[in-house]
Amino acid sequence: MHKYTIVAKNKNMLDIFIGAFAGFISGFFGAGGGLILVPAFTYINKLNEKESRATSILCILPLVTISFLIYMNYKNLDWKIGIKSAIGGIIGAIIGSCLLKKINNQILNGMFSIFLIYAAIRMVFF
Numbered sequence: 001m002h003k004y005t006i007v008a009k010n011k012n013m014l015d016i017f018i019g020a021f022a023g024f025i026s027g028f029f030g031a032g033g034g035l036i037l038v039p040a041f042t043y044i045n046k047l048n049e050k051e052s053r054a055t056s057i058l059c060i061l062p063l064v065t066i067s068f069l070i071y072m073n074y075k076n077l078d079w080k081i082g083i084k085s086a087i088g089g090i091i092g093a094i095i096g097s098c099l100l101k102k103i104n105n106q107i108l109n110g111m112f113s114i115f116l117i118y119a120a121i122r123m124v125f126f
Contacts, residue, residue, distance in 0.1 A: 018036070018037065018044065019037075019059055022037045022063065023066075026064060027063070027070070030067070033056070033059065033063045033064070034057075034060055035119075037055070037056035038053055038056050038112065039052075048105055049108045049112075050100055050101065053100060053108075
């Protein structure tokens with residue numbers, strides 16, 4: 001077996017592991033897949049900031065769909081709040097996606113880092 005074939009197979013397994021970990025975090029905590037995927041795609045897969053975010057959205061859709069179906073089966077949903085928030089989320093996704101192409105990768109990385117630090121502080125202390 002050629003050396004590059006082994007590397008490619010290991011890389012495929014790493015990508016599957018990254019997805020499985022993000023899926024676990026998303027399913028267990030109800031969110032956070034992107035918090036795992038974006039840094040993994042940026043630092044492990046060497047994608048630029050914008051590619052990392054766009055690729056994570058591709059991965060997140062099936063993660064949240066499966067989690068949603070399981071949560072729905074367990075009757076753990078508040079439909080009124082969920083639908084209203086989904087409408088706001090669609091509006092925010094459109095705005096965020098359009099702004100993504102206009103922001104420099106370094107600024108984007110800094111903004112994401114600040115968001116992660118803020119979220120961590122809120123979770124620990126509040």
